[in-house]
Amino acid sequence: MKKMFTKLGLVLLISLFAVKSLWAQVTVLGWPGGPEETALRKAVEVYNAGPGKSSGTVSLIFFNRDGFWDKLQADLAAGTTEFDINLTATYAVGRYAPYMQPLSLPSAATDVFGEKVLKTMQFEGEQFGVPTDLSLHFMYYRDDLIDKLLSDAGWQKIYGEISQKYLGKTLSPKNPDTWNWEDYAATALFFTKSVNSASPTRYGTVLQMKNLLFNMMIWHSTARSHGGEWLDANGNVMVDSWAFRQGLQLYKTLYDAGASPKDSTSYEYAEANAAFGSGQAATMLQWNAAFGSLNNPEENPAVAGKIGTVAPPAGPAGRVTHIHGLGLGLNKNSKNKDAAIKFLNWLSGVDAMETYALGGGSPAMAKSITDKISVNRPDLIKLGDFAGSYGFVMNGGTSASALQIYTLQAEQFTGYWSGTKSLDEALQATSKGMAELLK
Amino acid sequence: MQVSSKEKFWLTAPITFFLLVMLGFPLLLDLIYSVSEVTFENLLSPRLQGFENYLKTLQDPTYWDALAFSLKFGLTASLVQLILALFLAIYLEPLLARHPWLMAVLMAPMMVAPALIGLMYRLILHEFVGVIPYYLWEWVGDSPAFLGTENAFLTLVTIEILQWTPFALLIIYTAYRAIPTHLREAARMDGANSAQLLLLVELPNMMPVILLTFFIRFIDSFRVFDNIYVLVGSGAGGTSTSLSIYIYKAFFRGGNIGQAVAASVLLFLAALLLIALLERFSRRMETT
Numbered sequence: 158m159k160k161m162f163t164k165l166g167l168v169l170l171i172s173l174f175a176v177k178s179l180w181a182q183v184t185v186l187g188w189p190g191g192p193e194e195t196a197l198r199k200a201v202e203v204y205n206a207g208p209g210k211s212s213g214t215v216s217l218i219f220f221n222r223d224g225f226w227d228k229l230q231a232d233l234a235a236g237t238t239e240f241d242i243n244l245t246a247t248y249a250v251g252r253y254a255p256y257m258q259p260l261s262l263p264s265a266a267t268d269v270f271g272e273k274v275l276k277t278m279q280f281e282g283e284q285f286g287v288p289t290d291l292s293l294h295f296m297y298y299r300d301d302l303i304d305k306l307l308s309d310a311g312w313q314k315i316y317g318e319i320s321q322k323y324l325g326k327t328l329s330p331k332n333p334d335t336w337n338w339e340d341y342a343a344t345a346l347f348f349t350k351s352v353n354s355a356s357p358t359r360y361g362t363v364l365q366m367k368n369l370l371f372n373m374m375i376w377h378s379t380a381r382s383h384g385g386e387w388l389d390a391n392g393n394v395m396v397d398s399w400a401f402r403q404g405l406q407l408y409k410t411l412y413d414a415g416a417s418p419k420d421s422t423s424y425e426y427a428e429a430n431a432a433f434g435s436g437q438a439a440t441m442l443q444w445n446a447a448f449g450s451l452n453n454p455e456e457n458p459a460v461a462g463k464i465g466t467v468a469p470p471a472g473p474a475g476r477v478t479h480i481h482g483l484g485l486g487l488n489k490n491s492k493n494k495d496a497a498i499k500f501l502n503w504l505s506g507v508d509a510m511e512t513y514a515l516g517g518g519s520p521a522m523a524k525s526i527t528d529k530i531s532v533n534r535p536d537l538i539k540l541g542d543f544a545g546s547y548g549f550v551m552n553g554g555t556s557a558s559a560l561q562i563y564t565l566q567a568e569q570f571t572g573y574w575s576g577t578k579s580l581d582e583a584l585q586a587t588s589k590g591m592a593e594l595l596k
Numbered sequence: 597m598q599v600s601s602k603e604k605f606w607l608t609a610p611i612t613f614f615l616l617v618m619l620g621f622p623l624l625l626d627l628i629y630s631v632s633e634v635t636f637e638n639l640l641s642p643r644l645q646g647f648e649n650y651l652k653t654l655q656d657p658t659y660w661d662a663l664a665f666s667l668k669f670g671l672t673a674s675l676v677q678l679i680l681a682l683f684l685a686i687y688l689e690p691l692l693a694r695h696p697w698l699m700a701v702l703m704a705p706m707m708v709a710p711a712l713i714g715l716m717y718r719l720i721l722h723e724f725v726g727v728i729p730y731y732l733w734e735w736v737g738d739s740p741a742f743l744g745t746e747n748a749f750l751t752l753v754t755i756e757i758l759q760w761t762p763f764a765l766l767i768i769y770t771a772y773r774a775i776p777t778h779l780r781e782a783a784r785m786d787g788a789n790s791a792q793l794l795l796l797v798e799l800p801n802m803m804p805v806i807l808l809t810f811f812i813r814f815i816d817s818f819r820v821f822d823n824i825y826v827l828v829g830s831g832a833g834g835t836s837t838s839l840s841i842y843i844y845k846a847f848f849r850g851g852n853i854g855q856a857v858a859a860s861v862l863l864f865l866a867a868l869l870l871i872a873l874l875e876r877f878s879r880r881m882e883t884t
Contacts, residue, residue: 224848227848227849230636230848231636231848233636234636234637234639235639252851255637366832367828367829367832368828368829368830368832368833368834369829418723418724418741419723419740419741419744420721420722420723420741420742420743420744421744422743422744422745422832423743423748423827423828423832428722431722431724431725432723432724434724435725560849561850561851564845564849564850568830568833568834569833571832571833572832572833572834572835573833574832575744575832575833575835576745577832577835578833
């Protein structure tokens with residue numbers, strides 16, 4: 158009896174393996190713990206109930222967010238076959254390209270995303286991913302405070318005096334949608350208690366100045382709007398420039414004047430949101446993804462319903478915002494490439510992206526598509542508009558060294574802001590380091 | 597019963613095999629990588645290039661900055677922990693002798709993972725959600741930037757001290773309790789006052805344990821990573837880069853695997869030297 162059960166068990170086990178090998182199951186490594194995960198789960202659910210039935214179902218795995226890119230790097234370098242499709246990002250696409258297989262997406266993908274957005278997943282002219290989510294920056298501001306500033310003569314007089322004292326010219330308050338960086342600085346100073354004792358907020362703005370690569374992406378809008386660029390057309394490093402100096406000095410001026418919290422040098426996304434959400438900061442340059450949470454009365458009762466968002470202020474070279482995409486691409490060592498490609502092709506289509514967007518994701522899609530779902534996702538219209546009108550990627554921003562360059566800049570520039578390095582030292586060290594990295 | 601050499605071999609074989617596989621192999625791999633040109637692209641086929649990685653590491657000013665930070669951090673944290681633990685062990689001895697369960701309560705901080713401690717203090721010290729800045733604003737109308745560049749070192753050391761002083765306390769308290777009662781009694785009969793008893797009898801008796809505790813805490817604080825990384829990363833301008841963070845950044849962020857491994861081998865050699873000195877010192881103390 159015992160032998161019979163053992164044999165039966167073995168037969169069952171072998172059958173299970175046989176069925177599993179005949180039935181390709183695609184494993185996707187996604188971005189965990191946020192709206193991206195929720196959206197991907199929704200899209201996969203729809204795929205598995207439809208096209209996946211014939212071409213192979215999809216299952217999902219997630220790492221922890223902390224050190225995600227480092228763990229992914231180690232896994233890909235080790236030739237893992239544990240996942241067929243993995244997350245990639247604009248700033249990391251060059252780094253992971255050696256371990257990924259380029260894609261030939263259906264032509265319809267261009268209609269869904271547009272060339273500019275597809276480009277966020279390209280490296281050396283080849284497509285390495287489907288751009289599922291786009292990130293860019295909004296200038297968040299307290300519209301109740303700005304409304305008062307635009308209508309109160311007393312406040313306007315103080316505003317003019319403060320701008321004269323700190324910026325050397327008498328400015329008048331403007332609508333945030335027409336701000337240049339000086340208007341932003343003057344507003345931030347006006348709403349700073351240590352500068353203007355009548356300010357209703359403790360700080361005029363909240364700057365993210367932690368030594369962290371993502372903070373450089375936020376700051377880059379200041380340099381780029383002054384005409385700054387990482388590399389010129391010949392690939393020469395050009396960060397030691399007037400444009401970079403203007404951007405760096407702007408942050409330094411505001412931080413030194415006390416317009417941003419004193420420990421801003423340890424601030425990143427979460428800390429900045431906490432400061433703005435407390436109602437004690439009047440403005441903030443922040444990722445678009447923060448809006449939902451900040452405007453939720455349960456999470457942030459002090460500011461919900463009082464938040465305006467516009468594109469970052471303009472500089473002499475125009476109005477810009479850093480953009481980068483998160484996307485899904487094909488692991489070069491995948492054992493289920495055909496099934497994985499079928500899923501990626503499906504994911505780049507209109508139906509899949511609508512599902513993804515309604516599930517909480519933030520794909521930047523053509524206006525005709527976002528219009529259809531605008532009732533549920535009005536924010537995607539602004540996302541698409543801003544990406545198309547103001548989006549930029551620094552020259553070299555998708556290179557294999559991009560992450561290292563961001564890290565280098567973070568180290569040097571935060572040194573300048575915190576006063577441990579001079580502006581010249583920081584820019585020279587950045588130029589030298591970038592030239593080494595791009596050799 | 598006499599154990600034959602054959603039996604000795606078979607008895608120690610499993611642990612020897614385990615150590616060779618779990619420690620020997622990674623060490624050998626590290627040594628090869630440290631003298632090779634290796635990146636994530638050629639992990640399986642590194643190109644030997646001699647001692648260039650060691651030279652690059654030693655010529656890198658950020659390596660020396662990180663070493664200086666780790667030394668300063670390790671020394672400050674371990675010395676303060678030692679002094680505090682010594683004070684607490686003697687001061688709380690009557691209480692702890694009556695209520696030994698209190699020691700378990702005092703041990704609580706070191707049971708929390710350092711990364712979680714970092715996360716906890718990131719919340720506690722944040723100006724807008726943290727309890728300490730909240731009350732400082734309420735009571736004195738201002739709060740220092742605990743994690744700002746000028747205060748970061750002090751804050752980080754304080755957090756390390758708060759978490760690990762219990763460890764030092766446990767060891768030193770045990771040593772204090774282990775001092776034979778007759779020594780104290782003899783000293784009292786000879787007319788020694790409390791200060792003399794402490795300085796001439798108790799401290800000399802505890803000295804080997806005190807030094808051992810200092811070395812253990814120093815090594816642990818010297819290789820600090822988790823709580824600093826969670827709290828401030830490598831700090832504005834790299835001012836909070838410990839040697840462990842330097843190695844991590846060189847490895848993962850910089851992709852300079854050879855250089856990162858060379859730095860870790862240097863750290864390993866320094867630790868080995870320290871342990872050898874400690875062992876020699878312990879033997880000397882035993883013989884005297």
